[in-house]
Amino acid sequence: MSQAYKVKLSTFEGPLDLLLHLVNQYEIDIYDIPMAELADQYLEYIHTMQTLELNIASEYLVMAATLIALKSQMLLPKQEIDPELDTYEEDPREELLIRLIEYRKYKEAAKVLSEKEKDQNQTFTRTPKNFGKEEKKPIIIEGEASVYDMLDALKHMFERKQWSRPLETKVEKQDIPIEQRMEEVLYLVRHANEGILFDNLFPYPSRSHIVITFMALLQLMKQNEVVCRQEDNFTHLYIYPFS
Known part of the structure; x- marks a missing residue:
């Protein structure tokens, strides 16, 4: 019976959008992401979607597995690096960090273009309107x-x-x-x-x-x-x- 209510919503923009939302919401430093906290919060959103029986796109589940893997890597003890050797220990978060920064860059550019489009749409005129008796409405963004x-x-x-x-x-x-x-x-x-x-x-x-x-x-x-x-x-x- 519950199968009838499984739906797919096009409103979700993808796992990177959700990650960026979490980074902004919890004021996380995007250059020093606490993987344990981010992974836990991401999985809570996935759990809420599953509770509603929303049809979660596979890319969300792939990202969930990636976050869990990164969280596990960050919990492992770090190996000591010999200062005399010119070696570099790669941060396991680096690839995700680059993807998030690039996504944020494009999202901000899209926002600027959207605002310019809205401003352009305001150039049309309309017939005069009487505001004398209009009720005060809350400011809505x-x-x-x-x-x-x-x-x-x-x-x-x-x-x-x-x-x-x-x-x-x-x-x-x-x-x-x-x-x-x-x-x-x-x-x-x-x-x-x-x-x-x-x-x-x-x-x-x-x-x-x-x-x-x-x-x-x-x-x-x-x-x-x-x-x-x-x-x-x-x-x-x-x-x-x-x-």
Whole structure:
């Protein structure tokens, strides 16, 4: 029965994107990566994906195996190097470090190009609008929270609600079309005065309900219907209507 809810999401950009997210989130020095901490955090994200029965791309699992291997190498005692010999002990993290730096370089370049595109799109004019009676809305930054922030929020929600895993209830299973769930989420967001807490979109410990809600939220973000904000690392996520 659970096989029906295995899905693949194109929102994930790849294992290097997840690693860079972790480096930024935990303020890790990219030139001196603590492999044990990084590997543990990466595996927690993989575990959350597996809990939701998301179809994880093989490249994520390959990276997980690479991180575990690097973590093991870093835990081994270092061999003493004779100072009289002109030898160089290669850092096992070096190859991963080079890949991460190159990925960050391209990601930052893509961000600059995206911002220039947005600025260019603002050159079009529109008809005058009356702002006299418009209600004050919170300042929202588009795309401020990533899909990995949302996965992290799910993981902490499971812990807060003491859900060791999202179990199916004994109630007769009802399939919820993603379009219907999108309408429900959008209604809740639009009728929340100051945004809706991410946790409040997941009231039931049902795997199917959690996955469909998660997908509906991602689709709404993709369509610029809602935005997800996080004031700072490790704080609660809130969903706002796109303005």
